[in-house]
Amino acid sequence: MRAVVASRPGAPEVLAVTRRAVPQPAAGEALVRVVAAGVNRADLMQRAGTYPGAAADPILGLEVSGVVVATGADVSEGLIGREACALLPGGGYAEYVAVRAAHLAPVPAAVSLRDAAGLMEAAATVWSNLYMPSPPEPGSWMLVHGGASGIGSLAVQFAVAHGVRVATTVGSPEKGLFVEKLGAELVIDHRRQDFADELLERGIRPATVLDIIGADYLERNLQVLGRGGRLVIIGHQSGASTQIDLSRLLLGNLTVTGSGLRMRPDHEKDRIIDDLVRHIWPLYERGEIVPTTHAALPFEQAAEAHQLLEQSHHRGKVLLLADPDLPPTPDRQP
Known part of the structure; x- marks a missing residue:
């Protein structure tokens, strides 16, 4: 072959x-x-x-x-x-x-x-990281970094389909139009705008942040999270090491999680895939996500x-x- x-x-x-x-x-x-x-x-x-x-x-x-x-x-x-x-x-x-x-x-x-x-890779990542622990509440805000990526574009659509409001970062006007068509309410061009400033100026405090950037975004991600919010790290394109202000976690009752998909044991993947077929596949079949x-x-x-x-x-x-x-x-x- x-x-x-x-x-x-x-x-x-x-x-x-x-x-x-x-x-x-x-x-x-x-x-x-x-x-x-x-x-x-x-x-x-x-x-x-x-x-x-x-x-x-x-x-x-x-x-x-x-x-x-x-x-x-x-x-x-x-x-x-x-x-x-x-x-x-x-x-x-x-x-x-x-x-x-x-x-x-x-x-x-x-x-x-x-x-x-x-x-499969995007759906399993989105479901296992954002919905298996505890799904975001309808009406809450989610910040998705890299909303035009494969994982980001599904995260945006899946959140919108469940009544979650989405803010997302992108790297070009063309990508901005792309994610707007997917349902994102607030699009931030990270090459021209600081996402923390843009969110805080609007009084938006996401309950969930999905991050692929890592070190460079950690402090600002924690800064914008609402009380009791959750930061989910699935990549570290800007680096894997940085400092963290632990007092921000304590005062905000914040949770920081991270996980990969490839290294999960088979029995965990079995459950994830079963969940995809039951929870995400019907949305594709109804045209709610594409x-x-x-x-x-x-x-x-x-x-x-x-x-x-x-x-x-x-x-x-x-x-x-x-x-x-x-x-x-x-x-x-x-």
Whole structure:
């Protein structure tokens, strides 16, 4: 099979299409013929050699969509032929991938098989971090940093669908228009505006903050949170180390949490995926939230796909196409 690997740690140019043996599904697994794979920042970190605990397999990719073509022991053969999307520990940039059967989900109605490749990582991150502990109250404010990203664009839509008011930061006017169409009430261009100043001037004290920036935003995130608020950190693009004023946590009764998805044990992922199908998939099926595919590129353009994310030129998800019958699509807004 064809697969995209990082030949060595480095820049996007180290990505190359190579040949690998088709994996065989072990007990509890299914074999998926991949149509498309989602591209995530964790892939960029693994390619660069900076992702802690990344899988030893040089094939990148944490989510795919495709068709089940075989099953291992203890997995029903009734899955064969079904279209599905999957959450993976790695190996998604390939024409075939063996995946734990419990980590498969049906493709929601009204979502194309191609676009389904970009659902699992974002949906699992949003649900597990924002809604599994305790859902935000309808009518409260949520601040989403990077609202035009794959995770951010889903977080905005999911919050709006549940009656939560959303403020979000973006890096360009075009991204601002994009997130406004998704339902964000307040859009802050972080290249020209200080998000803390903008929120405090309006008297907006979010109950929840979803942060991908890390060190540079920590103090301001705590500054704007309302009493009893929760800061959820899922990335640290500006760095992982900084100082914190503990008195702000105590006086504001604030909670700071952080979690990754890839390193969670399988039984936790089982529950998360079951929850997605019950709670998020119906919103896709009713059109209350929509996929946000920015571009879908063939395997041979994997380096370009990584550059889109690194340069933050994307709005929504970037996909890689394994199926040659699906042509590349130009950049677009949903």
